[in-house]
Amino acid sequence: MKIAEFGVESWLNEWEKSAKYDISQSTISSMTINELFADNNDDYQTFLKDLGQSKMNYGWIEGSPKFKEQVCELYDNVQPTQVLQTNGATGANYLALYSLIEPGDHVISEYPSYQQLYDIPKSLGAKIDFWNINEADNWYPNINELKQLIRPNTKLICLNNANNPTGTLLDHEFLQKVVEIARSVGAYVLVDEVYLPLDDTDSFTSIxxxxxxxxxxxxxxxxxxxxxxxxxxxxxxxxxxxxxxKYRDYTMICGGVFNDLLATYILQHRNQVWNRNRKIVLNNLQILKKWVDQEPRVSCVFPQAVSTSCIKLDIPISTEEFCLRLLKQTGVLLVPGERFDLPGHARLGYCTDEDTLKIGLAKLSEFLRQYD
Structure with a gap:
């Protein structure tokens, strides 16, 4: 089996630890365990007691009942038997694709998006058609293009909602149209849903x-x-x-006893986490918008309060070369658009801490002045 290099991951693996101002990531500023339990000392003591009494065996192979119950609460009508714990969303995507795709299958993938969603099916021998997103349409794909791409033998449609790197959220009405087209040929629809719009969580609809x-x-x-x-x-x-x-048994045993305990607590207190993250996203998004308005060499279709954004750079060199020079000369890290098949663009992770974002943007502007 041959597979393409994972563009964004190989870039970050090589360069993220050397960055002084990392504004490349798509995570909302990572929390510490102390921060999670800061206002809940009694919970922390209970958590430590439970952890201390837990045997470090394999634990619950598919995820504990408490974990599964918390996941079910994120959906309208999902039962615990429908939930399988995985090694991150990358593990979940891989499991679904590995389980479903056979040589000769027809797969339609939103493009560009998270690279797993098209290069894994391709590596498994599927025929891939790209459903292109369009910057002029706020990074939405055209539903009529999907109608043209669909075939009687289409096995799977892959989406990333919200999209990485653009942050574009496909709304309920649009997804309904996708479902109608998929249902007409009996195709599955796989959606990577790791990015939640924190300005209005109710506007998100799971597939x-x-x-x-x-x-x-x-x-x-x-x-x-x-x-x-x-x-x-x-x-x-x-x-x-x-x-x-069946396929999961070949890819992982369990998530781990400690990880399951902590994951369950996070989900139980998701509103606390979301409230914290909503402040970061909305505050930093305003900083980003103000900066773009004042920076003549940058434009952006802004995301809907999700943690990744894609800027367009008006520069005379490739964004890959630009981002490498930027990192080495200023310590500022972006992900070049070439890593998402979007030359001329870059992923800018604006949901880091505020100081890093402000300094990183200031240094990026200063670096851009050489092209004026």
Whole structure:
């Protein structure tokens, strides 16, 4: 099996630890365990007691009952048997794709988006058609193009909602149209849903709440600010979930006893986490908008209060070369658009701490002045 290099991950693996001002990430400023428990000391003592009494065996293979119950609360009508714990959303995406795709299958993938969603099916021998997002249409794809791409044998449609790197959220009405097209040929719809619009969480609709053949993947890495515990999940109908179980045994055993305990607590206190993160997102988004308004060499279709954004750079060199020079000369890290097949653009993670964002943007502007 051959597979392309994972563009964004290989870039970050090589450069993120050398950055002084990292404004490349799509996580909302990561939390510490102390911060999570800061206002709940009694909970912290109870958590430590439970942890201290827990045997460090494999624990609950698919995720504990308490974890599954908390995940179910994120959806309208999901049962615990439909939830499988995974190693982040990357593990959830891989599990779904590995379980479903066979050589010769036809897959339609939103493009550009998270690279897993098209290069894994391609590596498994599927025929991939790209459903392009359009900057002129606020990074939305055209529903008529999906109608042209769909085939009687289409196996799967892959979406990233909200999109990485643009932050564009596909709304309920648009997703309904996708479901109608998928249902017409019996295709599955896989949606990576790690980015939640924190200005209005009710505006988000999960694919499993819309479609009987919808597959939702998610994790605690982005909107929950805990990428370090590597806990995600996949939710699908009962038949699919049973199929996923078989393949899951070949890819992972468990998420770990400690990780499951902490993940359950985070989900139980998700409103506390979201309130904290909402302040960061809305505050930093205003900083980003003000900066873009004042920076003549940058434009942006702004995200809907999700933690990733995609800026367009008016520069005479490739964004890959630009971002590398920027890092080495100023310590500011972006992800060049080439890593998402979007040359001329860059992913700017504006949901870091405020000081890092402000300094990073100031240094980025200063660096851009050489092209005036």
């Amino acid at each position: 499993v709440d819309l479609y009987e053949k919808g597959i939702s993947t998610n994790s605690l890495s982005k909107s929950y600010s805990f990428p370090g515990i590597r806990i995600g999940w996949v939710v699908a109908n009962e038949e699919l979930s049973d199929n996923f179980r």
